[in-house]
Amino acid sequence: MKFKSVFDIIGPIMVGPSSSHTAGAARIGRVARTLFGRQPERAEIMFYGSFAKTYQGHGSDVATVAGILDFDTSDLRLKDSLQIAKDVGIDINLSTSDEQREHPNTSRIKLSDQKGSLGVVGISIGGGKMLITEINGYQLTLSASAPTLLVYHEDRFGMIAKVSEILAKHRVNIGYMEVSRQEKGALALMLIELDTGIDESTMKEMMELDYVGQVLLLPTM
Template sequence: MKYRTVFDIIGPIMVGPSSSHTAGAARIGRIARSIFGKQPEWVELSLYGSFAETYKGHATDVALIAGVLDFDTNDPRLPESPKYAKEAGIEVVIKTEGAVLEHPNTAKIRLQSGSEELEVVGISIGGGKVEITELNGFDLQLSGTSPAILIVNHDRYGVVAGVTSLLNQERVNIGNMKVSRKEKGKMALMVIETDEQIPMSLIKQIRGLEGVDQVLSMDDY
């Protein structure tokens, strides 16, 4: 395994107590917030495995709420994030689940604002590093270390080519790309990680493509 900085080994600058159960949880929440693109009105946090067993002692639920509020791992407001969520008018529901999943440090976050909803599943893999493994039922593998766009589209000829053509015209370099679908000919998901943040003007062009249903963007963390 390659490390880019010393913080990949010792973990991020953070409000403790745990890099995996606190800092990692905050990053999962913050990535979910970034993908959702706005402050939600309602949040449901479902905790699995070790997260479910030890969340009170490690403040995992508090960290997830902090992330949803867009607080960084070292934000001094993190320990009091439930108070800030209440002040912001965000209803938070916390659930512990008994299901055994592939990774013990797993959280599912459901965000809602008006008619808009988003469901994200993330895992904390240690040292504050995380992966987003599911988005609205689609499987994916997203670390949050690079800017990314997530495109929900109809599974048909020409949609992927249309997106990559626009990126090429704007000289945006693709670092990683994955296309998945639940069923042939139905809805699909494109996950494209890039070397630089994609401008809103380009995102609007992608949203205008035939066959594209939704475009979500994510900053790097």
């Protein structure tokens, strides 16, 4: 990922000592919360590499939980997030792993409640920026640096074309697209970064396509 300004290197306005270990961790947690769509009853957080070694001193634990609480990186409540999570009834489980990952600042988050669960893997890449590299087993690259459309669908011929046609009809430009599938002909996840947001009617139009199961719009974060 290219850095556009000095603020991409030093990081955003934030609470905490490290843009990588604090702000980046908070954004991973917040994307997980946004994708889950509600306050979870339980959050299981696994830290790897540098995160695992320094998460307490650098605040990666409180930052990740703050993100799960939907707090921004500059929210002063970040430092008290573990207690706040307990107060609102979220069971937090923190652990570390010696497993070698491709990136040293990696965390795995599982959010769950009685309705379901969501698992994500994220990496903090510096300057407060992060990438989500896995959602519920789908391998992908999600930066949340632009409005991002997530379309869960059956792996059928012509699905990319049908979704693209709807976006073109509403004059929405695609900046980046990728499709991840766990098995050929099974379920797939289409990730589309957009130059602008889209309205609910456009998303509804996609939902009405055959073989589409769910459509989500992740805002810029």
